[in-house]
Amino acid sequence: xxxxEPRDADWEARVRASIARQxxxxxxxxxxxxxxxxxxxxVLPFRPDLTQQHGFFHAGTTTTIADSAAGYxxxxxxxxxxGVLTTExxxxxxxxxxxxxxxxxxxxxxxxxxLTICKAxxxxxxxxxxxxxxxxxxxxxxxxxxxx
Amino acid sequence: xxxxEPRDADWEARVRASIARQxxxxxxxxxxxxxxxxxxxxVLPFRPDLTQQHGFFHAGTTTTIADSAAGYxxxxxxxxxxGVLTTExxxxxxxxxxxxxxxxxxxxxxxxxxLTICKAxxxxxxxxxxxxxxxxxxxxxxxxxxxx
Amino acid sequence: xxxxEPRDADWEARVRASIARQxxxxxxxxxxxxxxxxxxxxVLPFRPDLTQQHGFFHAGTTTTIADSAAGYxxxxxxxxxxGVLTTExxxxxxxxxxxxxxxxxxxxxxxxxxLTICKAxxxxxxxxxxxxxxxxxxxxxxxxxxxx
Amino acid sequence: xxxxEPRDADWEARVRASIARQxxxxxxxxxxxxxxxxxxxxVLPFRPDLTQQHGFFHAGTTTTIADSAAGYxxxxxxxxxxGVLTTExxxxxxxxxxxxxxxxxxxxxxxxxxLTICKAxxxxxxxxxxxxxxxxxxxxxxxxxxxx
Numbered sequence: 001x002x003x004x005e006p007r008d009a010d011w012e013a014r015v016r017a018s019i020a021r022q023x024x025x026x027x028x029x030x031x032x033x034x035x036x037x038x039x040x041x042x043v044l045p046f047r048p049d050l051t052q053q054h055g056f057f058h059a060g061t062t063t064t065i066a067d068s069a070a071g072y073x074x075x076x077x078x079x080x081x082x083g084v085l086t087t088e089x090x091x092x093x094x095x096x097x098x099x100x101x102x103x104x105x106x107x108x109x110x111x112x113x114x115l116t117i118c119k120a121x122x123x124x125x126x127x128x129x130x131x132x133x134x135x136x137x138x139x140x141x142x143x144x145x146x147x148x
Numbered sequence: 149x150x151x152x153e154p155r156d157a158d159w160e161a162r163v164r165a166s167i168a169r170q171x172x173x174x175x176x177x178x179x180x181x182x183x184x185x186x187x188x189x190x191v192l193p194f195r196p197d198l199t200q201q202h203g204f205f206h207a208g209t210t211t212t213i214a215d216s217a218a219g220y221x222x223x224x225x226x227x228x229x230x231g232v233l234t235t236e237x238x239x240x241x242x243x244x245x246x247x248x249x250x251x252x253x254x255x256x257x258x259x260x261x262x263l264t265i266c267k268a269x270x271x272x273x274x275x276x277x278x279x280x281x282x283x284x285x286x287x288x289x290x291x292x293x294x295x296x
Numbered sequence: 297x298x299x300x301e302p303r304d305a306d307w308e309a310r311v312r313a314s315i316a317r318q319x320x321x322x323x324x325x326x327x328x329x330x331x332x333x334x335x336x337x338x339v340l341p342f343r344p345d346l347t348q349q350h351g352f353f354h355a356g357t358t359t360t361i362a363d364s365a366a367g368y369x370x371x372x373x374x375x376x377x378x379g380v381l382t383t384e385x386x387x388x389x390x391x392x393x394x395x396x397x398x399x400x401x402x403x404x405x406x407x408x409x410x411l412t413i414c415k416a417x418x419x420x421x422x423x424x425x426x427x428x429x430x431x432x433x434x435x436x437x438x439x440x441x442x443x444x
Numbered sequence: 445x446x447x448x449e450p451r452d453a454d455w456e457a458r459v460r461a462s463i464a465r466q467x468x469x470x471x472x473x474x475x476x477x478x479x480x481x482x483x484x485x486x487v488l489p490f491r492p493d494l495t496q497q498h499g500f501f502h503a504g505t506t507t508t509i510a511d512s513a514a515g516y517x518x519x520x521x522x523x524x525x526x527g528v529l530t531t532e533x534x535x536x537x538x539x540x541x542x543x544x545x546x547x548x549x550x551x552x553x554x555x556x557x558x559l560t561i562c563k564a565x566x567x568x569x570x571x572x573x574x575x576x577x578x579x580x581x582x583x584x585x586x587x588x589x590x591x592x
Binding site: 021058085089 | 239
Binding site for chain 3: 462471492496497502503504507508511512529530531532533536
């Protein structure tokens with residue numbers, strides 16, 4: 001899944017702990033999927049209160065898990081004691097957010113001391129099909145001393 | 149607030165009805181602020197379940213109301229019977245989402261038959277200060293026959 | 297290189313003719329690289345008049361060939377008689393534009409009747425190394441009757 | 445034009461010198477317009493070798509001057525001895541690039557020690573009309589010791 005070397009042997013515990021501390025992740029019901037250094041998958045099971053007017057996942061939920069998967073992909077490569085903030089991102093919404101769950105696959109494109117550039121793709125998954133819901137590019141900034 | 153002429157005299161009722169039909173808007177507690185043709189403000193009061201790990205509004209909530217305010221600004225200029233979808237957007241997160249409430253101000257930059265380009269700015273508001281939390285650009289597509 | 301079916305058997309001649317008609321492409325010295333349906337590579341050989349203050353390719357040249365490669369990737373899938381316009385794009389500049397030439401690889405992510413979403417990556421190429429200079433996402437609109 | 449305080453009294457000379465050192469700016473024929481701290485206008489007079497297939501300014505030229513105007517707006521607020529690089533940007537192309545000249549108005553949205561967020565708007569100008577050609581958002585990074 002990944003060609004990156006983590007700088008902190010405890011990267012996975014750190015990533016999981018940070019996700020667990022985000023109230024909004026819990027409110028949405030986000031689950032942690034596959035993890036590797038520089039590669040984080042987040043899963044969002046369908047719930048009716050997460051939908052837009054046509055009954056699909058709201059674009060806000062798609063965007064939230066894409067951004068979070070990208071941010072945690074960056075964090076997985078940070079040294080201990082550094083936190084992550086999204087400074088900006090761009091996302092293309094390719095198809096309606098249909099499926100029993102969304103999976104956001106965040107991947108580091110280029111790690112850096114200050115800025116880490118990531119991408120994320122979101123797929124809507126059903127028993128019998130997978131839909132490419134969104135693709136995006138993200139800039140993450142590393143903040144020393146920010147407790148994540 | 150706006151230099152645009154609506155094509156549907158009932159634009160305001162249509163915008164309000166569409167917002168009311170979005171389950172996720174209700175889940176977040178989004179309220180409708182000022183409305184004018186091509187200009188829609190959405191308000192998100194603070195709740196602990198909307199936060200990230202440092203207790204501020206989660207970027208996902210900031211982004212969701214920015215996108216929605218921009219989308220409804222576009223919809224306010226559509227003829228009756230046309231729905232709106234975000235095809236893509238880009239957002240810069242300028243400051244932490246602090247405040248008793250967020251206000252997203254969506255504005256049409258350039259209306260069009262197929263694509264309407266919008267911007268949105270999000271501010272965090274307290275009794276004694278206003279923080280510029282985010283600024284973004286959005287492309288909205290008009291879909292005839294989509295019931296919004 | 298590509299999993300897409302062209303809708304016009306003459307797609308390659310049409311793409312080459314359109315590139316040849318763009319004065320600015322000729323001014324820069326852009327050359328056509330590999331072509332396949334939905335996948336267009338453009339090559340920009342180094343010239344001192346294309347540089348920024350440190351002697352590398354100017355970001356404007358990187359961006360121009362990225363956008364053009366993406367646009368022609370979209371055009372390669374259009375039916376005869378439809379032209380292409382970029383409506384928007386986002387690009388991350390990952391590394392300085394160093395090398396004897398830049399190669400921009402434009403790829404269609406999702407074709408559509410109205411909007412085609414593309415990505416492009418730009419690499420700086422020397423005898424002994426390849427640098428990932430930029431990555432971007434692009435929205436292309438198809439205009440019937442636009443003579444490209 | 446601007447509400448920003450420059451940190452270097454020689455900001456204007458520094459900005460003009462940096463523009464003069466960019467070969468590609470000279471190749472295009474870019475001229476410096478109005479300058480203020482955090483606000484830089486660049487002007488691109490029409491030339492046939494800068495056009496796309498319909499005789500308008502090529503989007504690559506529009507984008508290049510938008511990015512440069514934004515970058516120099518950021519540089520105008522930097523302390524002496526710091527250089528500027530664009531890390532990413534997003535631009536919406538609103539109208540064809542028609543006119544006797546393009547004017548790009550770069551403005552700082554939020555200055556910062558590491559990242560400065562800017563916007564830029566490009567207008568096509570004729571004797572009798574002004575066209576809004578493009579609008580964009582830009583992230584600029586400050587590099588200490590980079591000689592601009």
